[in-house]
Amino acid sequence: MVSVSPRLKDCLEDDELESVDPRFVLGFRSVSLGSSGYEEYETEDGSLQTVRPWSAGGSIANKKKRQLRQSNQRLERLDTFNYRTCADGDLFRLFELFPGTGTQPIEGRLDFEHSRSVERDYTCLSYCWETVERETDIICDGFRFPVTSNLLAALRCLRNKSHSLHIWIDQICINQDDLNERSHQVSIMQHIFSKAKDVIVWLGEEDDKSGKLCELARKMRRGDDSPKQSGTLKRILNPRQLQDAIQKLLQRPWFQRVWVVPEVALARFTIVQIGHDQISWDNFVRLIKDVPFPKTGGFDKQIALLGNPRQRIAIISQMSASQKEGLRHTDITTLLILAKGSKATEIRDFVFAFYGLTWLRTFPNYRISIELLYAEIIQLYVNSIRWDTSYSTLHGLTDEKRTQQLMSILYSAGALHQHHTLPSWIPDWTFSWHLAPVWCKTVANLATTSGKDEWSAGVRSDFRAGGNECGEFEIIEGLNGMHKLRVSAILLDVVLITSETTPASTPGGERDASMEPDSTLRYGRVFYRTGNGYIGIATPGVQAGDDIAVLLGGDVPVVLRECENHDAHTRAYKLLCETFLQDESVMHGEIARSGWTVAEEIVLI
Incomplete structure (x- = not known):
């Protein structure tokens, strides 16, 4: 039996076979029994392998392997990138991400932008390094530039196949080995993030039903609790699946990073991205707002500790509303709750990360000792809260709020909660919350969307052992x-x-x-x-x-x-x-x- 194509005339009687069926034309590759007409590629062991057209699946897989190998070889031939300039004054760098698809190397170039008079639309990337080791490479300005695997995955998902994108990424746009440049760039971080057209929160690649979560968030409508709508959403994820998926999502490393707080709080518009899925920050907050965590039998850190994921999201959302309304209500209680519940590779960032959110204007210095930095910042806050009338006015501090903030400093401190050699009344930001607090609550007031500090009213404890009036x-x-x-x-x-x-x-x-x-x-x-x-x-x-x-x-x-x-x-x-x-x-x-x-x-x- 002869198998023929249904799209070709089935005729084997004509002497002029070439004119009837092109499969029989001399040189038509599908019937050549020799290997000379096929592509050959080199396998990992060095032998040659023939690509046969009837093995379509293998051909595609081999093509991808070949492209990846060629990309790696190209990267290995390049010299390592070195910063030849310094970002100072009002300047910061932007990374232009070139178009590309698939296994093509991530490629782009660096250029300067002015933080006070921005000329180009750009995006800021908020992500987690996850490790300080840069295990992989991209191409920047024609040189090999080492990056972390998590950043590479983010860039592959963000890259457009037809046009370039301008992105600010700390790992690329700041010379991390230059302490002076790092200090300077931190000092203008407020302008970098507030001038960006949007901030993309990269939570990582798709996993744990995250795609279903994004689909559900996009289909939710504000205030629509009709049975029909509920039934539609339940077909995407049932209540138990929804609880589990959200809990696993909130355990991702991004929610523990200290720098994410100002990155989202200063943004004009925030997009949450998981793999290739995107949802707005507001949709993300609505998604988790009314979904409780599954009950556990023991001590639950995601509920009991200060700075837990839901409380962080609630406070960040309130801080974001404050910034959009031109207010600066960020207080020391907020910063202590968030910072001591965070992680940072550079422990000075527990303080420096919040410079763009407050009226306290000191220049970040990465050369200062940890002990002196932590002591100086608390002294600055105490004196501002206690004696600076303009600070109290800008922050809307009543006598009661002023007392509450001063006392929150002491409750965040204590010799039994310090790693570094500090006065016992100075909080050690490197000592994270590990006990359920007595002095305040860990609730997440996700309903607050105004710029006022309404969340703090629900955070303060019900106890008043020392009354409302501060003594000495x-x-x-x-x-x-x-x-x-x-x-x-x-x-x-x-x-x-x-x-x-x-x-x-x-x-x-x-x-x-x-x-x-x-x-x-x-x-x-x-x-x-x-x-x-x-x-x-x-x-x-x-x-x-x-x-x-x-x-x-x-x-x-x-x-x-x-x-x-x-x-x-x-x-x-x-x-x-x-x-x-x-x-x-x-x-x-x-x-x-x-x-x-x-x-x-x-x-x-």
Whole structure:
């Protein structure tokens, strides 16, 4: 039997075969039995392999392999890129991403743009390095330029097949080895991101039903909760699948990176991209807004810790609304919550990342020591909040908000929560949140879309141990920039014993059953009993002889450890941590209201 093409005349009787069926024309490759008419390619072991046209699938795969090999060979022949200029003044670099498809090398060139008078439309890329190792390469200005694998994947998805794109990418547009240039570029980051036509958030390649999530987000309509609409959406992802997909999405590294906060907050318009799928930031927020996390049996970091993914998204969205309205409501409480809940390769970025979001104007310096940087920035904030009238006016600070921000500094600090050698009242940004907070809530107020600081009203705790009025709060000059802090405190009691389980009350001491801490607050903490019979929980490291104190204006009590002080008139202490007492009169301020006259000035060192 002869198999013939249905598109050719089926005739084998004509002597002029060539004129009837071109398959029989001499040289027609489909019937040549020799290999000389076929393409040959070199396999990995060096042998030659013939590409036969009837193996269509193999031919396509081999063609892609050959193209990839040729691309790699081209890259290997190129010299490594070196920055020949410095980005200074108001200048920054833009990467022009050339058109391309498939396995073609990512190729482009660098050019300068003016941060205050932008001439070209460009996009900023917000992504996660994931590693400092640059495992792969692109071509920049005709040279081989090492990049991380995650950036290469993003550029392949962003690249257009017909026209160039201008993109700002920190890994390419900043000479990361030049500390002076890095410092300067950070100082103008506000202009770079606010002048871009949009910011693309690259969450990574498609996985874990992320494509279905994007489809669902695009089909959601604001305010449409009709059964028909709900049924349509459920056919894309059922409720359990939706919960799991969102939880896995929020666990991606991008949500832990410190630089993503200003990158989105300063953007005119934000696009979330997963693989080749894109949705707007607003659609992304609506997608996760009302979907709860699946319940877990133990301590859930995605709900219990400050700076958890949902809270981060809520605060970033509010900060973005503030910037669009020309407001600067970003306060130290916000920055502490977000920064200590983030990760950064360069730990100075826990501070520098927020320079473009506040009115505090100091020049980033990557050569300064960590200890001095962290101490200086807190001193700057304390003095601005406490004494600078223009700062309070610009941030809309009432006396109550001013007190709340000052106290949030102390609750973010403590000698038991520090990696670096710092005064105990200075927060260490490298020490991330690891315990459920007592001093504030971890809720995500995703409903806030205005520029006002409405989210903070729902974040502050319900406790008012020290009342609403701040007492003394003054920085005292110290050696080498390591200053002390004078505060007003009611020294309440002394720790008698610590225990892994709830200790029994002392005779005559009353235990308030209504104030039992829940399992989330107890997680990771130890119990203690005081000389007067109070039962409390605190960070491990608290020991017998430590003092329990209420700071005037503070929301919750703190644990202090007395230190030697050369000033005989003032007692000096190390601040250890916040604490929770199982006593309503203490936690809700009755003790402070009745005993504020016995408050004394102490020094935290």
